[in-house]
Amino acid sequence: MESTKTDILRIAVKRVASPVAYCALSVKCGTRDEEPKYNGLAHFTEHMFFKGTLKRRASSINNTLERVGGELNAYTTKEETVLHSTVLFEDLPKAVDLLMELAFTSTFPQKELEKERDVILEEITSYKDIPAECIYEHFEQILFEGHPLQMQILGEKRSLRKIDSTVMQEYNRKHFIPDNTAFTVVADTTPAKVSALVKKSARKHLGREIEVVVLEEGAIAGKGVAAGAEGVADRRSGEFLWGGRVPFHKEVAKKSHQAHCIVGAEAYNTYDERRIPLSLLANILGGPASGSRLNMSLRERNGLVYSVEAVYTPYADTGIFSIYFGCDKEDTQKCLNLIKKELDKLVAEPLSPAILKAAKKQLIGQLSIAQDNAEAQCLSMGKSLLVYGKISNFEQMREKIESITAQQLHQVAKEILCWERMNTLIYN
DSSP states (O other): OOOOOOOOOEEEEOOOOSSSEEEEEEEEEGGGOOGGGGGGGGHHHHTTTTTTSSSHHHHHHHHHTTTOOOOOEEEESSSOOEEEEEEEEEGHHHHHHHHHHHHHBBBHHHHHHHHHHHHHHHHHHHHHHHHHHHHHHHHHHHHHHGGGGOOSSSSSSHTTTTOHHHHHHHHHHHHHHHHGGGEEEEESSSSHHHHHHHHHHHHHSSSSOOEEEEOBEEEEEEETTTTGTTTTTTTOOOTTTTTTOOEEEEEESOOOOOEEEEEEEEEOTTTTTTTTHHHHHHHHSSSTTTSSSIIIIIIIIOEEEEEEEEEEEEEESEEEEEEEEEGGGGHHHHHHHHHHOOOOHHSSOOOHHHHHHHHHHHHHHHHHHHHTTTTHHHHHHHHHHHHHHBOHHHHHHHHHTOOOOHHHHHHHHHHHHOOOGGGEEEEO
């Protein structure tokens, strides 16, 4: 019996008065969805979207938007793959159609695949020559050993050599489907017009009708949109994937004039409400502002580093809080001692009302400025649709930040920032 299931593709549109249009097709699959023997497949597939479809060759794909001054790009993370475009408003129909064509009708020709494999192998070599970048994935590789998140986005040379067109086509058929996809647009247009464009492209490239569900700000999608949420959305206090593991402390010899170091620990998953207080703590410690606590301690007062940053990255079923710095090799332990001192302060006692108020205002200001970037908004909307099945507006986020209490922040600090929980990776 033939299935009567209707494909559902969810879209969100933010109307802005601008001659430029931004659109993104986001798919809920990434490095963690690969088989370990094909590590790097998601990123490799992203590269190959530009190498041919059922109707176009690579040269035609590149020229479609470039000849009208538009841009076409893509990226892969551990949990999503995104194709996105920036064009003049009148060329939005071309951009929508091209993104749909690339996602659903790419052919992954073997001849082009062989050439692109060499490009990625060279990319891996270049990447490993930059310790400040590759140390992050190396840290996660150790922290999440035995879990899909341990796999590297670029993959490994031996696994990439196993990938052929057949493997890539199977991966694409499995994951690049309307139900797994969000389409977002920031432009001077309406949801109805974007919905019509997406439906038209679906008929053209999928050969069938699909249902398009428009999500307004604050609205929640139907069951199943946040595909990765099942089984982890209810994960709550104190429960970590790797809870109870003994922290690691590793040093790796590198030919570098500097030492590069990451200190970090497992943190809350993307569905945990405590992720917002932890984001605020990360900003206080090592956010982009020059007045962050770690920057003041390590750079301004002691002159030990050029930069230091604290980052919190949530995933569907876990998360990671980390601090990175680079310094002269003989100063590594001194930097670690200063970092411990700053973490211990936050664990020891709650922030004063005045400091907490200033920290909230700073984060809200940073987020507000980021909201002024239309491309960033478009990409953020796609991620929100995939992960939460809804689009949160800025005021909702602002209210959540404003509602954080000193006691909540202190509790999160005690759960995440204790020095005894920290793992360390040093390139020396």
